[in-house]
Amino acid sequence: MQILVVDDDQLAGEMVTAILEELGHEVFQTENALQAMELLNQQTAIELIVSDLNMPLMSGIELFRELNTQGLNVPFVLLSGDDPEILHAQEPNLDACVMKDFSMVEKLPSIIAAVIAAHHSKICN
DSSP states (O other): OEEEEEOSSHHHHHHHHHHHHHTTOEEEEESSHHHHHHHHHHOTTOOEEEEESOOSSSOHHHHHHHHHHTTOOOOEEEEESSOHHHHHHHOTTOSEEEEOSTTHHHHHHHHHHHHHHHHHHHHHO
16 A cells, blocks of 8 residues: 655654564655655655645645645545644544554554555445
């Protein structure tokens, strides 16, 4: 599966990329939402986006909303140091919100698998 990771913190982005590549995914990485939108126009086979919340120019939630406005219905996982439940309440259409902490290494693979399974079941129904 092709996955896009969007994070202005290079170290955090590389950590997420490493987790996803270890799971066998092909990963593209950008440093901000504007680069992400450009890449999505070029790489139409991207099936999942994992984005940081707090980035310059455009936040992860703003990126999610902009992509939805453009009609791009790709599963979207938001990473943040903020409380995931509060963020999910602000934007209930997000597929998942994950706390960006040390437990992310353990949690992210199962969350990604659940988001992918949920999205595939929506398509099949």
